[in-house]
Amino acid sequence: MLSVLVALVAASCTGGAQPVAPAVTAVEIAGGDRTLGVGDTVQLSAAVTAVGGASAALNWSSGNDAVATVGASGLVTAVAAGTAGITATSAFDGTVGDSIVVTVTEVDTSIRWGTARWGQASWGP
Numbered sequence: 001m002l003s004v005l006v007a008l009v010a011a012s013c014t015g016g017a018q019p020v021a022p023a024v025t026a027v028e029i030a031g032g033d034r035t036l037g038v039g040d041t042v043q044l045s046a047a048v049t050a051v052g053g054a055s056a057a058l059n060w061s062s063g064n065d066a067v068a069t070v071g072a073s074g075l076v077t078a079v080a081a082g083t084a085g086i087t088a089t090s091a092f093d094g095t096v097g098d099s100i101v102v103t104v105t106e107v108d109t110s111i112r113w114g115t116a117r118w119g120q121a122s123w124g125p
Helices: 002-013
Strands: 023-029 034-037 041-043 046-051 058-062 068-070 075-078 082-090 097-105 115-117 120-122
Touching: 023 082, 034 041, 034 075, 046 082, 058 068, 068 082, 075 097
Parallel strands: 023 097, 034 097
Antiparallel strands: 023 046, 041 075, 058 082, 068 075, 082 097, 115 120
């Protein structure tokens, strides 16, 4: 009888709630797929759903460093034309993450010169 009473008192002191096991249930990169020009950068961010005191830290990675690199903070740098998958994975649970595709395009840096006449201009190759 005493053990039942102790159990009831303990349950009422904690509100009867069971502790939540630490877990990360979702990671979502904000903004979706991106298109960048060679040399451009973009700062990515991600929402992490963590419960029970689980860390919301992320590990960032690129599936093609020759096209786009990503730093530990989610800063993506476009290196060369092509596509690269960028992934944010939970540092707490490496099976939970999200990916986007970064498409890198060449930047047209050519200058086209034309001729100008009185009152009229012509531009082209």
